[in-house]
Amino acid sequence: YNMNITTDYNIVLLPSTDLTRHIITASLGVSSQADSFFTLQQGCCYPHVSLYMLRLDRSVHNQPQMILDKLGNEFAIVSMKAEKYCYARGYMDIEYSPTDMIRNVQDKVLDAFQPIRNITSEDDELEQEPMGVTKKQYYAAYGYPNIKELFRPHVTLTRYKSDSFRPVHVPPIEAWHGSFDKIALCERGAHGTSIKVVHSVTLH
Numbered sequence: 001y002n003m004n005i006t007t008d009y010n011i012v013l014l015p016s017t018d019l020t021r022h023i024i025t026a027s028l029g030v031s032s033q034a035d036s037f038f039t040l041q042q043g044c045c046y047p048h049v050s051l052y053m054l055r056l057d058r059s060v061h062n063q064p065q066m067i068l069d070k071l072g073n074e075f076a077i078v079s080m081k082a083e084k085y086c087y088a089r090g091y092m093d094i095e096y097s098p099t100d101m102i103r104n105v106q107d108k109v110l111d112a113f114q115p116i117r118n119i120t121s122e123d124d125e126l127e128q129e130p131m132g133v134t135k136k137q138y139y140a141a142y143g144y145p146n147i148k149e150l151f152r153p154h155v156t157l158t159r160y161k162s163d164s165f166r167p168v169h170v171p172p173i174e175a176w177h178g179s180f181d182k183i184a185l186c187e188r189g190a191h192g193t194s195i196k197v198v199h200s201v202t203l204h
Helices: 017-031 063-074 100-116 133-142
Strands: 006-015 049-057 078-080 082-088 091-096 154-159 178-188 194-202
Touching: 006 017, 006 100, 006 194, 017 154, 017 178, 049 100, 049 154, 049 178, 063 100, 063 178, 063 194, 078 100
Parallel strands: none
Antiparallel strands: 006 049, 006 178, 078 178, 082 091, 091 154, 178 194
8 A cells, every 4th residue: 555656636616416417418418529538427527617636645644535624614605607618629618707706715725735735746637738927837836727817617518539629509608607516526537527526525
């Protein structure tokens, strides 16, 4: 049992039951229109808004769960307003307004988890992201570039194998307004997917 084995995780917000169901249905609809890398589904690729992708050693034991329990008590349910669909590098995202409320949630998550993350290895998937000066600074400091003023809260519906493909018949963007009522620690798979919910806390 090696304490130094690292695993890729994602601290995420999970949508309410109703919103989750709608997002999964939409993911199936759009991902089946062209070759894609994944479709969202319960039990394997969970719909989520990423707050902080990080790598943790086994040596942290149950610290992440304890931190999450504490944060869960501090946060209220997060209401999110969808702004637009966004397409980049094959990803199809529902982009949400970066409100003060969700920025505050991310800031507290960063402060709480930054001290326990593994900083020894590069993250291959994040390394592929195009980065300007600020992104590089955040990546160097936190191991994750999409934070502070660069935070773009979004739910990814699928990732197409072609960067240029655009689906037809997508739901109106208003369909994705809704609440996110859990904060969770998830194991991260390829393409930023959340493949397993390790621990989640219901927000009130």
